[in-house]
Amino acid sequence: MTAPSTSGRTGALPSVVVLPGVYAPQHDTRLLAAAMAREDVPPGVRALDLCTGSGALAVAAARRGARVTAVDLSRRAVWNARFNALVAGRRIRVVRGDLGTGLGAERFGLVISNPPYVPAPCEVTASHGAARAWDAGTHGRSLLDRICADAPRLLSPGGLLLVVHSGLCGTDETLCRLRAAGLHAGVSERAQVPFGPVLRRRREWLCARGLLEPAAVHEELVVVRARRP
Template sequence: MAGYASYVTLITLPGVYAPQHDTDLLAGALRREALPPRARVLDVGTGTGALAVAAAKRGASVVAVDISRPAVWTARLNALLARTPVRVIRGDLTAPVAGRTFDLVVANPPYVPSPGPPARGAARAWDAGHDGRLVLNRICREVPRLLRPGGVLLVVHSALSGEESTLARLRSSGLKAEITDRRQVALGPVLRSRRSWLCSRGLLSPGGQKEELVVIRAERTR
């Protein structure tokens, strides 16, 4: 995380997803994104507030949402320490901002395929159902209506969760969607623990040691 560490210093409270390669990849896409003056930005599933703080440092008006109480506390603390005005709300995905529109929405949702029942506790930050799309499909369905004309969604997830499905769903909502970033990273402990199950589903090769992360950019052009 050397590249991201130079961008913002963060505190991570117990039980909160710490910034990793996916956060770093999405932060890079955020840095490249042109923002209009006084841009309105939404960070969905904010976690530590890393991306929310990064957007606020660029002068944006930022709302951050997370369903986890520890994540909300962490994001508020990091915004305070960074001296950035971020409104952090506890709630389920986009429900707290229904009816509002934004110039940019960033999302690093849970996306790890899981063979077990719905996750509880800290695992809610990464487990996302049998196909890894439990939250991704909701983002594809709910976020397009939150984008202003010219508004952009930046979402990061593993290729294991089906990048083509994300592209197809966003395009069917009228957005112009494309993959802008890819990065190969070593399998983390959660994926390593599920290697046999992932291999049985054809998502990993038996000797596979890496997964690919992707950032998808989707724009409302009208």
Template sequence: MLLRLPGTYPAQGDTRLLTRTLVDLDLADGRDVLDVCTGGGALALAAARAGARSVTAVDLSFRSVLTARANAVLAGVPVDVRRGDLFAPVRGRRFDLVLANPPYVPAATDRLPRHGPGRSWDAGLDGRAVLDRICDDVHRVLAPGGQLLLTQSVLADADRTVERMGAAGLQARVVARAPEPFGPVMRRRAELLRSRGLLLPDQDHEELVVVRAELPDAAEVRRVA
């Protein structure tokens, strides 16, 4: 059970799916891990418990940073929690593994909330305001051979995520899927999404996916070439 300050994103199905994938693939053990959009720190704690050599967590929300720091202390695991926008707080560093559970819910506008809980899920008209930034920039913080695990809804176009990561030089594919019943946010937004053709008339769940991407190391690039 995690401590959660009001306004901090609660660990839900997407967090659980990404945690299971992380553990099943055994990607954290002995590695330097970065968790972006950490929220209350659930994924950062999972990486630390899975044997990560170091764990750094980042979130834009001051409340989330406080919550993640408190949860790390309560769990007795070392996590360096920093406040900032995605990769800015770790500029110049490289990680073996990056975890990301970013906002991905399509919204009524491209204008992103600056405050409040909606900042944890609203991601512009197509749900990709944060996803595209991660796809384009994660290679800058990955060590050669480093990997990314990212979770999102198919409503925000998982195929586009794979394609965009490929364009950035990463080898990407979907490695896990799970249905997720609508929670309060999706129930409130269902009619809007139906009007855009993103949901079937009687649909009451979405499909969550985990995308795994790898930055090839120099030796592998030379072999392919």
């Protein structure tokens, strides 16, 4: 599955190659790209794409003139993102790492992320395979909570965080954590999208946990926007 070609369309995703086992651009990726397109991104701003996957969002940020660092834990995703940067003719630094832990004291004016956020029956997240791109512990927050905690350290003064996730893992929880960390946070985008294959397979478990109504066929996606003062 690849994103559509976007030549000349502001805010749309670039066309990318997606290797097997790498998360392909979907509704959440496009929603985050649209949110980023609405922001005033100064040319030359240092940008960080956490959980880059195919690198589609990193390429989109680079096309806006940002100097982009992209990070993913998956070796295959790193190779995939490097390839797509090369094909797009964009200089993007793509590194293998666990969120921002290997970036030292680097600071960024823009941080974007489409992390794994799907609640999973197992608390221990997958260490390999495609499921690592979406499974995020029983509450869906194993990476989201870390991003919220790390955001003040990763953002330069006045810097902006944009992160997309499902309402199933708690929009209010994300806002509370970011505000507690000293950021000004709110929801900039919302969308109702049909369940994908993973949620359809987990419907019974999600309903048993009270996260879904039995008749539900859509989930809400949100882009949370947070600014460091």
